[in-house]
Amino acid sequence: MSVLNGVSYGLLLFxxxxxxxxxxxxxxxxxxAHASFYMLGAxxxxxxxxxxxxxxxxxxxxxxxxxxxxxxxxxxxxKTHKFGHxxxxxxxxxxxxxxxxxxxxxxxxxxxxxxVPAALDGSLFKLFNSSFPEYRAFMxxxxxxxxxxxxxxxxxxxxxxxxxxxxTHPETTEALGHNVPRVFALVFAGGCALAGLAGVIGGNAxxxxxxxxxxxxxxxxxxxxxxxxxxxxGALIASVLxxxxxxxxxxxxxxxxxxxxxxxxxxxxxxxxxxVWKLKLSQVAPILxxxxxxxxxxxxxxxxxxxxxx
Amino acid sequence: MxxxxxxxxxxxxxxxxxxxxxxxAVILLLLPLAAQSSFALTxxxxxxxxxxxxxxxxxxxxxxxxxxxxxxxxxxxxTFVAIHAMNKILGGWPLPMWLIPLVGGFAGLAFxxxxxxxxxxxxxxxxxxxxxxxxxxxxxxxLMFPEFFGGEAGINSNRTGGTGWLHGMGLTFGPQIQVYYxxxxxxxxxxxxxxxxxxxPLGRIANAVRDNAERAEFIGYDTRWVRxxxxxxxxxxxxxxxxxxxxxxxxxxxxLLHGVRSGGYLLFTFLGGVGFFFGxxxxxxxxxxxxxxxxxxxKAWQLxxxxxxxxxxxxxxxxxxxxxxxxxxxxxxGEWRKMRWPYAGMLFFGLIALWGFAAVVExxxxxxxxxxxxxxxxxxxxxxxxxxxxxxxxAVAVLIAGGIGFEIWRRKFAKVWSDGEERxxxxxxxAEAAIV
Numbered sequence: 001m002s003v004l005n006g007v008s009y010g011l012l013l014f015x016x017x018x019x020x021x022x023x024x025x026x027x028x029x030x031x032x033a034h035a036s037f038y039m040l041g042a043x044x045x046x047x048x049x050x051x052x053x054x055x056x057x058x059x060x061x062x063x064x065x066x067x068x069x070x071x072x073x074x075x076x077x078x079k080t081h082k083f084g085h086x087x088x089x090x091x092x093x094x095x096x097x098x099x100x101x102x103x104x105x106x107x108x109x110x111x112x113x114x115x116v117p118a119a120l121d122g123s124l125f126k127l128f129n130s131s132f133p134e135y136r137a138f139m140x141x142x143x144x145x146x147x148x149x150x151x152x153x154x155x156x157x158x159x160x161x162x163x164x165x166x167x168t169h170p171e172t173t174e175a176l177g178h179n180v181p182r183v184f185a186l187v188f189a190g191g192c193a194l195a196g197l198a199g200v201i202g203g204n205a206x207x208x209x210x211x212x213x214x215x216x217x218x219x220x221x222x223x224x225x226x227x228x229x230x231x232x233x234g235a236l237i238a239s240v241l242x243x244x245x246x247x248x249x250x251x252x253x254x255x256x257x258x259x260x261x262x263x264x265x266x267x268x269x270x271x272x273x274x275x276v277w278k279l280k281l282s283q284v285a286p287i288l289x290x291x292x293x294x295x296x297x298x299x300x301x302x303x304x305x306x307x308x309x310x
Numbered sequence: 311m312x313x314x315x316x317x318x319x320x321x322x323x324x325x326x327x328x329x330x331x332x333x334x335a336v337i338l339l340l341l342p343l344a345a346q347s348s349f350a351l352t353x354x355x356x357x358x359x360x361x362x363x364x365x366x367x368x369x370x371x372x373x374x375x376x377x378x379x380x381x382x383x384x385x386x387x388x389t390f391v392a393i394h395a396m397n398k399i400l401g402g403w404p405l406p407m408w409l410i411p412l413v414g415g416f417a418g419l420a421f422x423x424x425x426x427x428x429x430x431x432x433x434x435x436x437x438x439x440x441x442x443x444x445x446x447x448x449x450x451x452x453l454m455f456p457e458f459f460g461g462e463a464g465i466n467s468n469r470t471g472g473t474g475w476l477h478g479m480g481l482t483f484g485p486q487i488q489v490y491y492x493x494x495x496x497x498x499x500x501x502x503x504x505x506x507x508x509x510x511p512l513g514r515i516a517n518a519v520r521d522n523a524e525r526a527e528f529i530g531y532d533t534r535w536v537r538x539x540x541x542x543x544x545x546x547x548x549x550x551x552x553x554x555x556x557x558x559x560x561x562x563x564x565x566l567l568h569g570v571r572s573g574g575y576l577l578f579t580f581l582g583g584v585g586f587f588f589g590x591x592x593x594x595x596x597x598x599x600x601x602x603x604x605x606x607x608x609k610a611w612q613l614x615x616x617x618x619x620x621x622x623x624x625x626x627x628x629x630x631x632x633x634x635x636x637x638x639x640x641x642x643x644g645e646w647r648k649m650r651w652p653y654a655g656m657l658f659f660g661l662i663a664l665w666g667f668a669a670v671v672e673x674x675x676x677x678x679x680x681x682x683x684x685x686x687x688x689x690x691x692x693x694x695x696x697x698x699x700x701x702x703x704x705a706v707a708v709l710i711a712g713g714i715g716f717e718i719w720r721r722k723f724a725k726v727w728s729d730g731e732e733r734x735x736x737x738x739x740x741a742e743a744a745i746v
Contacts, residue, residue: 030435076624083627085435086377090580091623093573097616105610105674214569218446221439229436283454290447294428297440301431 002247008136010243011143012205015198016216017223017235018150019191025230026167026187028085029077032092035217036099037192041065041199042208043107046114054117062196069192073185096213104210111209139201146197147236163187222289226296227304234305242289249285331502338494342487351486357598358493359554362500364579364590364597366547371576372584373508374540375520377438380445381575383425384418384545386566387448388552390459391417393562396467407472407483411496411553418549419542426541430534433523437537445569452564464563467556483557493554500547505587507543516540574601577619583629592630610671643737645730652723659715665690666709673701 020034031037044064048057072095080087115121116135154160165173166183174180206212223242227234284291296303338358345351363385370376392414399405405413425448429440452459459465469483483489507513515536518526523533556562565571574597582593604611626633640646669689673696676687687694694701 024435028435030439076620079624080627086371086375087623087627089377089435089438090576091620093576094616094620094623097573097577097612098620101610101613101616105613105671105678108678218442218569222443225436225439225443287447287450287454290443290450293440293443294447297428297431 003244004132005136006244006247007240008140008143008243009247010240011140011147012198012202013216013220013223013239013243014236015143015146015194017220017227017239018147018232019194019198020220020224021227021230021232021235022194023188023191024224026163027088027184029088029092029188030085031188031191032089032217033096033099034092034191034195035213035220036096037065037069037195038199038202038216039103039208039210039213040068040099041196042114042203042212043103043112043199044196045200045203046107046112046208049114049117058200061200062193065196065199066189066193070185070189073188077188078181078185096217100210100213107210109210111207114204114208116204135205139205142197142201146194150194159186219289222293225303226293228302231303231305234303237304242292245288245292246285249288334501335498338498341494342490348486351490353598353602355486355490355493355558356602357594358490358497359551359558360578360594360597361497361591362554363548363551363575364582364594365501365504365587366544366551367575367579368584368587368590369504369507369516369540369544369547371579372589373513373520374516374537376433376537376540377576378429378441378572379438379569379576380425380429380441380448380572381544381548382567382569382571383445383448384422384548385552385555385575386562386564386571387421388414388418388549389556389562389566390465390552391549392553392556393465393467393560394458396469396471396556396560397465399472400468403472405472407469407557408481408492410469410557411492411550414553414556415546415550418552419546421549422542422545426538426545430537430541433519433533433537441572442569445567445572449564449567449569452567459564460562462564464561466561469557469560489558492557496550496554500550504547508587512536512539512543577615581619581622581629583631583633585628586631586635589629589631596630608668608672608675610675613671614668639734640730643730643734645734648730649723649726652719652726655719656716656723659712659719661712663709663712663716665692666705666707666712669694669705670702670709673705 016034016038019037020031023029023031023034041061044061045054045057048060076095077088077091080091116133121133121135152160154164162173162178163183163186165176166178166180170180173183203212219242220239223235223238226242227236227238341354342351345354363381366384367378367381370378370381392410395403395405395413396407396410399407399410425444429437429444432440453461469489481488483492515526515531519531519533519536526536527533552566555566578593578597578600579590580593581596582591583589600611600615604614608614622629628636637646640649669692672687672689673694676696687696694705696702
């Protein structure tokens, strides 16, 4: 059961980090506001499903997010391109601030009531007395479907070919008559659409509130670094790994002290470093992804599937 | 040969420098006289501490081109260690209270050595992401060790205790003014030290690593080692700022370590300007102004700050200090007079547009967040009612009218500006030709 929950959470992380990785590997821009687009996706979906129903929101919300992403790239981000990557990172950082405030301005500071649609609000099957919700399965199907179509689009279609060409040889692609800045805007919008879609399906599975962007923002950065900068495959492995790590750790109350005790070493509150030994794994769960990041950087700085080492 | 190619001589004491630094010292000395209320004095203390923190941040961003999202880790951990040291003093340690900021500094240095070892393994964008992750790690870990960090409530101390060399002479830090002068002294010494640091070979090679890491590596420098040393130096000064915070507020909570605070250092250091040494000083004034004063006026202050930040990144990436220097250059070449009217026009219509924008935002806020307290509000003394469509129409109309006026004057300004730029470039060329 934990495995399935972990995998579905991991796939959601992957939907987010895939867009981030795509934008990063293509434009060299780290989109700090990526998680903010995820949040926008959830809020748009909430609003549209209030007006119509969930399935319309499922289609419309990612498109709205993509539109906003494309406009941001075209009118703001592109202007900072000449100042270098630091300015580009800063401008997305500023955007994340503004989006957070605008969301609070429009939808308020508390969580909104964005619910799972009634058609998917049941349990799919039972295993060891705990039920697996239908919506989780739906999330996995959407994530895998998105992953497959992304892969097919990049590898099999003409647009994918141009994107890949612009990724490695922008000047040559431009010389062949393709509008590379427009391709950039398209990729940025596409990445934002992925984040928006993740927001649509993640917002009601978890919670839709102004803090949701910050909660997931740092984790997807960890995914991208651990997976290897700019590698989609690495991002997939890393996000499933982190999803599993977090879901498993929450359910376990092992501690170092307990482990030592079972080895015959007596650990009491008098022992040196007792606060560390007594920590339960479930308490440590929130920092596990970051610990993984630190360990990864010490052992293998280029990440799981990274190719280039700076 | 040796007579024609003299080595560049470094003269630490030239006229301009003496004037600037003494003026800085005199200003620090006299500022409390201008502060009539205790609130103003509190503001000065906070600004002084923020100035050290922002300058230490600029060692990373401005000097070495390292965009860190986790600077509050070093200031915050400095505060926590300093608070524990203060409690030890109360328990009988023979350490004078005024050395507490140095304790914070060494704590910052130690954590910089520990965490910097991991973060500096990468440069550029990955460095930023890793500092963000490490910042989250430290923040989350802080809640796990309530023994040291005091959990949600934090830990407290008392700055008036202890003995120490000057304690008997009345330096008890009871009155806030004594804390101010301690902060001022630390600020002056730290500013001088950080300025001197930019002149050292390490400071210079940090600039080289920022501008072209590959070349720096080719001439034989280990860029990672340079980054590591810079992070350690920067976190030392950040820790001093943290130690001063401990003395100033006598308490520490885990939100001192939070990513929002790190983001604040980044945002305001950038707004002040990373290209000039004094830029972060401007940034720290803006930081405290926004955090304490602006947030009193409006609940949506972060929105305004965020938008100003976006505009600055896109149109003036050098921050306010660069704007100041560009205008001083105009004055020097006698070009500033031509820009008076465009500036006045932009200011006039800009203020009108700002009023319209602020009215829209404040009414939305009143409507959404503070609905319980009625629908009436005032923006710059003009009464509005967020429940009345008329108010909304007025606000939007003013915003559009102001925006159009601003755009017209901005175009005039852009033309005058670029004409002036050409003339200055010509004048510079002529001057160079005259020398040769």
